[in-house]
Amino acid sequence: MKILFAVHQFFPESRAGVEIVTLGLAKELVARGHEPHVFAAKRSLPGGIRPYETEDYEYEGIPVRRVGRPEESPSRPYRLNYENHEMAESAREHAREVGPDVVHAMHLQGLSASVLQAFKELGLPVVFTAADFWTVCPVVDLRRHDGALCEGPEVSHCVRCIAARNPDPRVKAQANLPGAVAGAAGALSRTPLARLSGSLRQVGDVGRRPASIREDMEHVDLVLAYTRLTRDLLAQNGVGAGRTSVSHYGVDVASVANAGEGERSPEALRVGFVGTVAPHKGPDLLVRAFRSLPDGLRATLEIHGGAGGYESFAKELRVLAGDDGRIRFPGAFSREEVGRVLSGIDVLVVPSRWYENAPGVVFEAFAAGVPVVATGLGGLSEFVRHEENGLLFRLDDVEDLALQLQRLAGEPGLLAGLREGIRPVKTVGEYVGELEEIYADLVGER
Numbered sequence: 001m002k003i004l005f006a007v008h009q010f011f012p013e014s015r016a017g018v019e020i021v022t023l024g025l026a027k028e029l030v031a032r033g034h035e036p037h038v039f040a041a042k043r044s045l046p047g048g049i050r051p052y053e054t055e056d057y058e059y060e061g062i063p064v065r066r067v068g069r070p071e072e073s074p075s076r077p078y079r080l081n082y083e084n085h086e087m088a089e090s091a092r093e094h095a096r097e098v099g100p101d102v103v104h105a106m107h108l109q110g111l112s113a114s115v116l117q118a119f120k121e122l123g124l125p126v127v128f129t130a131a132d133f134w135t136v137c138p139v140v141d142l143r144r145h146d147g148a149l150c151e152g153p154e155v156s157h158c159v160r161c162i163a164a165r166n167p168d169p170r171v172k173a174q175a176n177l178p179g180a181v182a183g184a185a186g187a188l189s190r191t192p193l194a195r196l197s198g199s200l201r202q203v204g205d206v207g208r209r210p211a212s213i214r215e216d217m218e219h220v221d222l223v224l225a226y227t228r229l230t231r232d233l234l235a236q237n238g239v240g241a242g243r244t245s246v247s248h249y250g251v252d253v254a255s256v257a258n259a260g261e262g263e264r265s266p267e268a269l270r271v272g273f274v275g276t277v278a279p280h281k282g283p284d285l286l287v288r289a290f291r292s293l294p295d296g297l298r299a300t301l302e303i304h305g306g307a308g309g310y311e312s313f314a315k316e317l318r319v320l321a322g323d324d325g326r327i328r329f330p331g332a333f334s335r336e337e338v339g340r341v342l343s344g345i346d347v348l349v350v351p352s353r354w355y356e357n358a359p360g361v362v363f364e365a366f367a368a369g370v371p372v373v374a375t376g377l378g379g380l381s382e383f384v385r386h387e388e389n390g391l392l393f394r395l396d397d398v399e400d401l402a403l404q405l406q407r408l409a410g411e412p413g414l415l416a417g418l419r420e421g422i423r424p425v426k427t428v429g430e431y432v433g434e435l436e437e438i439y440a441d442l443v444g445e446r
Contacts, residue, residue, distance in 0.1 A: 001439060002035045004100035004124075006091065006115060008107040010040040010066065011059045017360055018107045018131045020335070021249050026062045028432040037098050039091060041110030042066040052086050065094050069110050074171050075198065078162075078205035081138070083212050084112035091115035095122055102127065102439045105220070109134050113216035120219035125442035127435075128220040130230050130244075132357050135213050136237040138206065139165050143280055143354040145175045149377075149395075152237045155186035155207040162206065214238045221442055226358035229378035233355075245438075248358045248383075250431030253367040256339045268298040269409040272345030274338075274361050277307040277314045282351035282375070282396075284313075287320050287327065289351075289401035297409050299326065304341050306332030342368040346415060347408055350374040350384075353396060358383070367425040371418035373404050388421040 007022050026036040038059075044051045049068040056065050067090045070080050091111065095103065095118070103119045105128045113135075119126050133142045138158050142150045145164040150157065156179050164175035188194065189204035214237075217223075223240035225231040226248040235241040271290065273283050283303055290301045307314035321327040333341055342348070348365040350356065350372060356379045365372050366389065374384040376392035384390040391407070393400040408415050 001102070001436075001443070002037070002098060002100040003029060003439065004095060004098055004103045005036060005038045006103060006105040006108065006111060006119075007038060007040045008109040008111060009042065010038055010064055013042075015335070020360065021131075022106045023060065023062065024250075024252060024428045025432060025435070027060065028428050030061060032432065032436070034436075036062060037100065038062055038064040039094050039111075040064060040066045041069045041087070043110075044068040044071050052090060054090065067111075074166070074168055078202045079208070080112065081109070082113050082209050083216075084114050087112050088114035088118040092118040092122065095119055095124065100124060101443050104435075104439075105129065107131050107134065109140070113213045116216045116219040123446065125439075125446050126220050127222050127224060127438060127442070128217070128240075129224045129226075130234055130240070130357075131226070133230070133233065133355070135217060135239045136210065136234060138162055138209060141280060141354045142233070147353070149354065151233060153210045155189075155203065156183035158206050158209075159185065159203055210237065221445075222438065224438075227379045227382050229355060229382065230357055247431075247434060248363075248426065249360075250426040250428040251360055251363045251367060252428055253425055255336065256342055256364050256368040268300050269405070269415070270344065270346040271299060271301045271405060272304060272341070272348050273302070273351075274304045274341060274348060274365075275350075275359070276310070277303060277305050277317060278310040279313055280352065280354045282353050284317055284320055285351045285353075285396065285398060285401060286349050287317060288398045289405060290327065291321070291324060292398065292402045293406060293409075297406065299405065299409050301327045302345065303327070303329045304331070304333060338364055339368065342370055345370060347390075347405075348372045349401075349405075350380060351393075351401060352377070352380065355379045363425050366422045369419055369422060371415065371422065373401070373408070385421070387418075389418055389423070391418070 005022050007018060010019050011023060029036045042049050049055060051068045051070050053068045054065055067087060070076055102125045116126060132140050134140050136152055139161045144150045144157055145160040159182050160175045160177060163171050166172050185203045186207055189200045189207055194200040194204050217239050223244040225244050225246050228246055231244045231246050273286055275281050277283055293299060342365060348370050350362060352375050355377055362372055362383055372384045372390035374380040374390060374392055375395050377395060381392055384392060386392045391404040393404050
């Protein structure tokens, strides 16, 4: 069977969660006798690939075609983020060349939702994985410009959220606009005045995003959600209702299996954070909670991960840690070192401030036999079960997080009991087995 994966970016330059999952699936499919291909977007940069230019190559035996994204600038039509007919034509052309039996869209940011119609016009079955909330949230994570959690698009907030994430200071300043001003701009964007103002046209594009994506998502045969939270949030925003199956991805357990069963210190609880050192990941919350632990409680904290794009925040985090010798910052590490990192901690803390959608580090920790302390939000709480395989604490609550850490350090048998409560983790092979059945059913229906 030929499977064409559509993804927002890919190796070698891009190697985040979606790319790792996609590569793992493709390699397992090859091992089972299938023929996977990857169609991906790539940022257009000076001296590199130009907008809509293509490049073909193989990565670890997987054929890849990448297409240059439109050049990024404040004047680029925002519409191209979700509706891009040139990108759709590139997708159509590549699908004709490959001749896949099924298309699996892993992420559409950069490609745009327009590629879905292109695939469907060729009569291809289409599976879409909701790896995050891109279909309903222009900044992906449903975390607003003011830090509040969000449940769906509203143009007065969306335009400020987009501005807040833009690296251009001129654009970023617009995140501070009063809500009434942003709302008025949204209303004006739907009038003839928008023809006279580039800014109003951009706001109008943002306002049209939800309906446009909903329309394109009708070309999807099946939506796969990693969590019930994702399924429900998408459905209440008109995406995938009645066509969504919940099943999280599998991980490569070989490199981390039993990593957490190494020699443990009888004197100190080894606490670890593993991930991007970024505000929405909440490592500052963990540092504050750790520093508030009672004097005499023996514990250490290691912050593992890079700060790409969040360097100023990482500096502030080190200042927050001060001269506390119990806190270390080992920094970034390679994928091959995950087992080593997990073998050096007794508990993983995931103090996220947003709806984490099945983070791989949680599955890897469980595969290594390491319990997890996590924010008690939907998504995370579907995997971390309080007092069974980990502990949950209230969102943004330093005191509650400190209490859970204190329990782990002081309650006899708690840590060992949580380790025993960890269930077997789904493997890549098991997940591919699920997908093979899905693909076969869709191809059979066609």
